[in-house]
Amino acid sequence: MTNSTTGSPGTSRSYELSDLAALEAESIHIIREVAAEFERPVLLFSGGKDSIVMLHLARKAFWPARIPFPVLHVDTGHNFPEVIEYRDRTVAAIGIELVVGHVQHDIDAGRAVEDTGPRASRNRLQTVTLLRSIEEGRYDAVFGGARRDEEKARAKERIFSLRDEFGQWDPKAQRPELWSLYNTRHRRGEHLRVFPLSNWTELDIWRYIATEEIDIPSIYYAHRRPVVQRDGMLIAVTPFISVDDDELAYEEVVRFRTVGDATCTGAVESVAATVWDVIEEVSATRITERGATRADDRISEAGMEDRKKEGYF
Amino acid sequence: MSELLRFATAGSVDDGKSTLIGRLLYDSKSIFEDQLESVERVSRERGEDYTNLALLTDGLRAEREQGITIDVAYRYFATPKRKFIIADTPGHVQYTRNMVTGASTADVALILVDARHGVLEQSRRHAFLSSLLGIRHLVVCVNKMDLVEWSQARFEEISREFREFATRLDVHDLTFVPMSALLGDNVVNPGVNMPWYTGRPLLALLEDVHIASDRNLVDPRFPVQYVIRPMQHDHHDYRGFAGTVAGGVFRVGDEVKVLPSGMTTTISSIDTFDGPVEEAFPPMAVTIRLADQVDVSRGDLLCRPHNAPVVAQELDATVCWMSERSALVPGGRYVLKHTTRTTRAMVVDLQYRLDINTLHRDEQADELTLNEIGRIRLRTQQPLFFDEYRRNRTTGSFILIDEVTSTTVAAGMLREPQAKPTVTPASSPNVVWQTGTTGRERRWETLGTTGMTVWLTGLSASGKTAIAGELERLLLDESRNAFLLDAELLRFGLNADLGFSNADRSENTRRIGEVAKLFAEAGTVAIVPVISPYAVDRARVRRLHEEAGLAFVEVFVDTPLEECERRDPKGLYRRARAGEIAGFTGVDDPYEPPTSPELVLRPTNGTPMQQARLILDRLPRPE
DSSP states (O other): OOOTTTTOTTBOTTOOBOHHHHHHHHHHHHHHHHHHHOSSEEEEOOSSHHHHHHHHHHHHHHTTSOOSSOEEEEEOSOOOHHHHHHHHHHHHHHTOOEEEEEHHHHHHTTSSOOOOSTTOOSTTTHHHHHHHHHHHHTOSEEEOOOOTTSOTTGGGOOSEEEEOTTSOOOGGGOOOOBTTBOOOOOOTTOEEEEOTTTTOOHHHHHHHHHHHTOOOOGGGSOEEEEEEEETTEEEEOOTTSOOOTTOOOEEEEEEESSOOOTTTBEEEEOOOOSHHHHHHHHHHOOSOHHHHHBGGGGSOTTHHHHHHHHTOO | OOEEEEEEEEEOGGGTHHHHHHHHHHHTTOSOHHHHHHHHHHHHHTTOSSOOGGGGTOOSHHHHHHTSOOSOEEEEEEOSSEEEEEEEEEOSGGGHHHHHHHHHTOSEEEEEEETTTOSOHHHHHHHHHHHHTTOOEEEEEEEOGGGGTTOHHHHHHHHHHHHHHHTTSOOSEEEEEEOBTTTTBTTTBOOSSOTTOOSOOHHHHHHHOOOGGGSOOSSOBEEOOEEEOOOSGGGTTOOEEEEEOOBSOEETTOEEEEETTOOEEEEEEEEOTTOOBSEEOTTOEEEEEESSOOOOOTTOEEEBTTBOOEEEEEEEEEEEEOOSSOOBOTTOEEEEEETTEEEEEEEEEEEEEEOTTTOOEETTOOOBOTTOEEEEEEEEEEEEEEOOTTTOTTTTEEEEEOTTTOOEEEEEEEEOOOSSOOOOOOSSHHHHTSOOOHHHHHHHHHHTOOOEEEEEEOOTTSSHHHHHHHHHHHHHHTTOOEEEOOHHHHTTTTTTTOOSSHHHHHHHHHHHHHHHHHHHHHTOEEEEEOOOOOHHHHHHHHHHHHHTTOEEEEEEEOOOHHHHHHHOTTSHHHHHHTTSSSSOBTTTBOOOOOSSOSEEEOGGGOSHHHHHHHHHHHSOOOO
8 A cells, every 4th residue: 555665556755655655654654553452352344345454454554464353253154155265265365364253153052143034234243252252262352343424423432442352332421532542451351342333434444445456255246136125225125025915026236235134134236336336326326334234224214322231343 | 746635624513514525425435436426325215305415425323313423433545636535523512522522633623613603602613623623724615605595795704803812722724614505505516696796616626735845844853663673584673663754854964863862873764665864854654763772662763963952851732632531620630642652650730621612711710621621731741842733733742641541541732841841861861861960960970870660669569679680689699789778677767756656657758768769769679668558658659759850660579369378477467356456557557559660570470580580570680
């Protein structure tokens, strides 16, 4: 990203960094700080674009050494096969340990009870599996790819955000966070969620994917697939959802703006086939990523805040 | 090239701050339809006459309910010229800490003034805090011009008054913009109501303000954050020092000095994932390799041999207190984080409390409470390598952390030291970490030794003496000068006149401390196993050492009382329980465990030998 000798667009003679180079440097600083001050960090990796960028930054932070921590995927079992294939290929290429927390295991063990009905989603159940995985791995720092531009409650969350021994967030008891001095202290059993992409926006992520030529799962680009209309969103027809009698499944050229549980991640109509097409589309779009494509965030005004308090990503 | 600009906004709901931000986002087309729809719906439900753009920016439920912004919220928008990060902070005096937080990373501050009310106490406060936090560019938004009939005279009156006040502050660049955030004039678009205003709208100013030279590009500073040693076949001998450049420009081939060791070497390579670079400047995150094998670890700093930061343990700082649970008082001890270095610090003196509205200094103040700002003197356990905050915001700032609650309790900005001269770093980190005297340096160097005191405190029968014996043996095995000061033996000689009253115990601890200090001064590792039950006495011994510039390593041998009683090698607990011994520590006299020892040893750490090894690992090592 920053190469002053070759005169790349990142820098200039006046010692200025581009906005992306500055964001990258900040994120790398955060990632290194975690590696230096925590015993057992882990990076949440779903195969979604934010976690892909985060993993890419982690590689940069420690190069030429390998990333000194594993990645964790909380797997609802409702996956897009393209994403799982991407995940396994990427992890193998980097040579990093992958830990998978299966929501199914928590359902089988009775720790989580699945919603029923045609609109059932396992999205909420991920919290149970996430917290169990953190506890089992004794992780004391958990990297998440959340960005502050995603949602109002996130706009006020710290980059280093404390979770108590129940994994819960207390928005009233946040530590002041000044300069780039991060308070990493925590008691045994507590952990910190660390968000190196806090200051990135959706558009920044896409511009970075483009300039760094980062490979991402194919479902982010336009493709034809069967969908149904639900609550104004296009939900992919997969074995994990049941199509109601009054719903009509049809084929559409779509792409995904976010990648999550296949039952509640909406697609958008799009013909954006390359990363540059996507950037053009995102620049022009007038609807937020979550508003457009996350059924789970539409629950209530304070939906995300409540979920975060419980320990959600 | 698109550049990043961070700005802070301070103001209360009444000033129209949230409306201003909403207007910036809305008119620059940075608000999404779904966000706007939701705001319009809420506005309608509340029966408001117009779409309340302020609703776009208040995040947490409590804030929505109370209708106020109570924390720092970060907002993002971009124009083709710049990406903007807004730190949106509340304006009331009870949220000073939030304002300080938001200002800490900002390049520009927007100060909101209601044109009807003029320059109020809170406008002055916002301006002062912005300048205190080192923000060079202030834009005074004279808002609600629609409510003063777009009066040029009113605008000029306010500008004049503000300018007068600002001469007392450290502000480099002061701009005034008359506007109406509600109606949009001069926020993004010029509007038609103030033809007399020849300046540009706010957004245009923000797009063009020159911030690149605000960074310090003169004094090279590289705090080492993380040492990269791949332990892989393909990069077997690689050893790189990763970090973020905090000041100046580093180039390949530059001679650099390492603090605290004082060693000099040259930069052989500046590495990034994308390939080596010729130079690195703030805020680049890079990995520096050095030509010589020198000892460098996290918390060290690379600078230039003839341009080094201040190295000191006595620090003058302006702090903002951020805790509602406790107050800053002289004698308070904290964990201090400065660049990549974490050490302990004690408040030596509170010089004054500053009234942030009047700038009056109250030298009679004996504490700082939540949101108060004052000048203090600190003493740190290890020296800091710093620049005055005004010269460098990265190497000039620190936070204080409460050791018990682990919360961040203060933000501090370092000042050039006044009374005491700077400690010149010597060639060894072990000598450097305390101020030294010439006689000692010469003695230690000649004898090839490093003196210090290892103080083992804990209950009777906790295993202190056994561990101390093993430690003495380990040190002697390494040909290091060590001596076990047996407190019990001292009671037969030096302390033969003392009994076991509280006063006598204090005096016992004091004398042992003085003796240990002399041994340390002479170049010996004085190993002192002594119950020393009272925290205040141990603190006094620590101070004694720190003032003499000697390392003091407090080891808390934390064996549970039940286990000590079970061991009871001399039958003392049994006798104490039977009432034969009065005032026995742990039975009927308190033991005050250390809150911030250098090391805690528990039975789970293994045998006395294994425990002694843990201590050995923690001791400063001779060359």
